[in-house]
Amino acid sequence: MTTHAPILDTQKAKSEQPKNYLNCSSGFWSWAGTLDHKRIGIMYLIGTGLAFLAGGLFALLVRLHLWEPNGMLFTNDQYNEIFTLHGAFMVFLFVIPAIPGSLGNMILPLMLGAKDVALPRLNLLSFYLWVMGAVLAALAIVLGGFDTGWTFYAPYSLYTNKAVVTIGLGIFLLGFSSIFTGLNFIVTTHKLRAPGLTWFRMPLFVWALYATALLQVLATPVLGITVLLVAFERLYHIGIFDPRLGGDPVLFEHFFWFYSHPAVYIMVLPAFGIISELVSVHSRKPLFGYKLIAFSSLAIAIISFLVWGHHMFTSGQSTYAMFAFSFLTFFVAIPTAIKEFSWVATIWKGSIALNSPMLYTLAFLIIFAIGGLTGVILGALNVDLHLHDTYFVVAHFHYVMMGSIALAFFAGLHHWWPKMFGVMYNETLAKIACVTIFVGFNVTFLPQFEMGSQGMPRRYATYVPEFQPYHSASTVGAIILGSGVALMVSYLVASLFIGKKAMQNQWGGVTLDWLTPTPPPLENFAHAPKVTTEVYDYSTLDLKSTQTPIG
Amino acid sequence: MSHDGHHSVVIPAPGPEFVPHTVAHHFDTPVQEFQSAKLGFWLFLATEILLFGGLFAAYFYYHDLYPETFRVGGQQLDWKLGAVNTSVLLLSSWTMAMGVRSAQTSQKQKTMLFCALTVLGAVIFMVIKFFEYKAKTEHGLFVFPHMFDNYQVDGSSNAGSLAWFTDVHNVMVDETGAPLLHGHLFFAIYVTMTAIHGLHVIIGAGLILWIMKGVAKGRFHAGYYLPVDLVGLYWHLVDLIWIFLFPLLYLVP
Amino acid sequence: MLAQLIQDPAKAAAALSRAPKPELDAYGQLPKLASTFDHVDGLFYFTYAVCIFFFVLILGVLLFSVVKYRRKTFDQPPASNTTHNTPLEVVWTVIPLIIVMVMFAWGFKGCLDMTTVPQAASQNTYKATAMQWNWTFTYPNHPVKSSGAVWLEVDKPAQFLLESEDVLHAFYIPSMRVKRDVVPGRYQTVWFTPTQCGEFHLFCAEYCGEQHSQMYAKVHVVTAEEFAKAPWNTFDDSTPALAAKSGENIYKALCSACHTVNGQSVLAPSWGGDKGLFTKKDGNVVGRARQVVENGQAKTVVADEAYIRESIRMPLAKLAADFAAKANMNAFGPDKLSDRELNAVIEYMKSLAQ
């Protein structure tokens, strides 16, 4: 904090070149020790982005290996480690922290008209906990890897002689990183809203992050204690999960999913928030059903605590438990359906600009409908007894996690990139990349629905030959998908060096984040913002301040 | 207010032995700062409770499965020592509350005194805990003697006899003298819960010592006592968790 | 194949189309194979149809909007600024609600049918024992087991009692639409009626470590006559010769994973060959001398029936010297190998004597 004062003084001295948060100070420690939410957001972006690329690399290895029924590249053991690494990296290092950590950190205070998050030191701590978690994950690879699947099911995770304790500790730290981010956002939303910014004038991205934060704070501790117990079990054999010692492995599953089901909404709610913003801005139309969307986020957050048992329909629950879990699972689909329909209704009769963020948004809407609806199929009790732990499930969650969340993340990245860095990427390349990713994604995962419903189990290093056509198609798709991602990374990075200068309000948004200079200065606003209009009121938009492209 | 320029809000010190407090740059008012920190801390306490919630869930689950084991296990613990420890913690909660109160009224000496008493309570608690662990170890119930032995689980004959929790003197038996099903489980859960709780006691004591350093420097006074308040809350939580642990473990229902 | 695809796509496509077709059950293409079919497939089709309906609806609206309401001028306002339409919102809340409640009820009903075991099935109970990484089956009313394959009678309801020796596994026969986790320390059951003869896959569907994907068994659904002739079903120790034959079946099911009978001792001592357990001396079959390690002491013993019985019931007591360091044979107690079966195995070992 103390570093801020002198910087602002120099700002007055060199007023000809406006200072922003990127160029206000330089040197390693000005980043590594920063308390500025925007710089922390950038560091998260780099970190989680690298984790995604690493996870994607593992995914490509998985897919290449599965080109042939007997496996092309690895031994069974190596394959098991690779798919575990893929799942663990994607879930714990990428998809949970990515949107809140990078875009959330960057945009939430801007949208609230605040100078920073409420607890900047805690924010930096969150980031370093993430880094330590990542380091432990890397260490675990060096110490012999881990081959438990991302679910760490006992008792296998207790017996395998791999580095389970190390990665467990890493996940513990990552859990607290996530908790602290959520806690910070709740406090910030409650206490740092600009004057006039009532709850129902808050942009929906803020609502979404708020609902996410509730889940992060309330669900993640259970993950923490679960991985601790696994570590204790391995170190001193308590017997809580070890059937040889009177423990019950199904209890582990309950503990794990009590966290990990809400966790899927920790992942997806921020994505919903991004999509809500983007459909509105790029259709230049107030959101249809604003309040319902806001409340449905809260409804999802609450119901999602009560459905974890749908991951365990085959584990031998009582009929009553199955009844309740299945019933509630269907219930959670309703608020989500409301959201989906409201987004579509927002686009209907809008003034639609088909630029790259909007393309990603449309891709999201299409893919999420498939991903969500296949989730509903899995919620049906008897159908799940057949489909559980097959590639149908794999396809379902890739449709929601890669096809929806990662794509929403890309959409948000393209949307706020000009705000974050003050430069624009190459739109043509962006559109090509988006289409490539969309096509590659569907070629990768549509065949997986089919082979899953024919009984191809997941986590298989080898498989019976009749599934080969599907696996091969999926591998081809993954290669297309990978090249789309590689293209996207390249033009985004290139834009930092050769990108055109961006407008202050690149797309014509009316939330507070677009009122800041581009890129924003250290404390965000030149003048303390006051909110006097309703949210998404485009009649207030000053068209001259934007360069909104035509369709 | 301070949005436009960069002049910070400062809370003046009530007297020469105190120092003023500068409100963090991104807050407009001291109240905003106070409320933010307080809300954040309550949320943090909620996560702590949920963390223990997992352990309590495991406790109830196995209590349900092996009630005899838990009853006999509970009898092995010395409820008198547990009761003493409970009173020590309750008392220390009171001294902590008094410490916070004195900080709020700018009474430096009293704050120091009460904080010191609270730390003393923590020390007594941990010493008693140490002797309890030691006694259990000597009874051959768990942990230390076998800590580094090889893990041996022989599925058929002797499930449950494993390095850390070997029941050397066969105390986990029912009325007829037959060994109880999974007799080690009670002690495994007992150690896990009390050790994690003990860790919290140590962290709490450390935080109070840190508070005392600040008090000595005069950083906390009627105008600014936020950290004292928060550490006080933390200490009450540590106390509260023990209030649940004591009856569940020592007076097994 | 990847290279082939690039060089000669036509040929690669042909190769792909020649790849074995799913002999199993593509939805709706093959006749129903088990009683459980109706429960699962009907609902699957229904939900599938619902999904396609909503998907097409959403896609249609999106495409239409993007074409029709594309922003053509820089300041084009939206065609409408409506933000509420209560009837519409009620409709899109209530209709999905009704649909999902139908799915729920249907699914629950099906699940109840699939988990309530009828009398006929419980009288025809198999036991499936899962361990890393194979399946062993015990048949109703028969002393013999098989591993890696199981035989079922067509049109006869069957129940499987599932037990695990180590970690989680899952018993999954896709063609029969049955799946249940095999949880150590718990017993679970599944039942179904196979309605068509054929060979089907049994997969392990819960990740269980290195060879999870190879934890496979073949399910043979056969007619009643064939069933009676199945190898495991011929246990008969009325004469030594028949006993040896039955012993061979047991060997194939339980022991051949490690032991050979041709004299090659790779994973475990071979039972046959010139170092086999028994040899012929003056027309009599007698045990050979064995080098063993007992309590760390090297010893020589005679491989008589007592020694062999001990080696099976308590393998760790005397370890074959060559394998003392890597001995990994599990004890086969009377629950896994009855005394009669054990005698039959010994009879088989004797028949290998040279």
Ligand code: HEA
């Ligand atoms: C972000 C991730 C995410 C999201 C959002 C979801 C969303 C949903 N998921 Fe998914 N799920 C996962 C990630 C996710 N899931 C993962 C990772 C696994 C596997 C974990 C593992 O085992 O490794 C899994 C597994 C999984 C299972 C267990 C399968 C099994 O292992 O046997 C089930 C079962 O009920 C399920 C159901 C659902 C449902 C009902 C939703 C709903 O929330 C979906 C709601 C959305 C819609 C309904 C679509 C939009 C609405 C419309 C288009 C309107 C029309 C709607 C209706 C008519 C209802 N999921």
Ligand code: HEA
């Ligand atoms: C957010 C979560 C997420 C994401 C985004 C993905 C993305 C992908 N996943 Fe994965 N996946 C999981 C979460 C995720 N996955 C989980 C939780 C599991 C379960 C694990 C378990 O069972 O325990 C799983 C399992 C899983 C399986 C099943 C393995 C098995 O059961 O045996 C498969 C198989 O096809 C797969 C494939 C893919 C593919 C092809 C992608 C693609 O979408 C990836 C696309 C990205 C790339 C291809 C990166 C391209 C870029 C580069 C290579 C670098 C270029 C470098 C520079 C320019 C610097 N995943």
Ligand code: CUA
């Ligand atoms: Cu056994 Cu997987």
Ligand SMILES: [Cu+2]
């Ligand atoms: Cu779930």
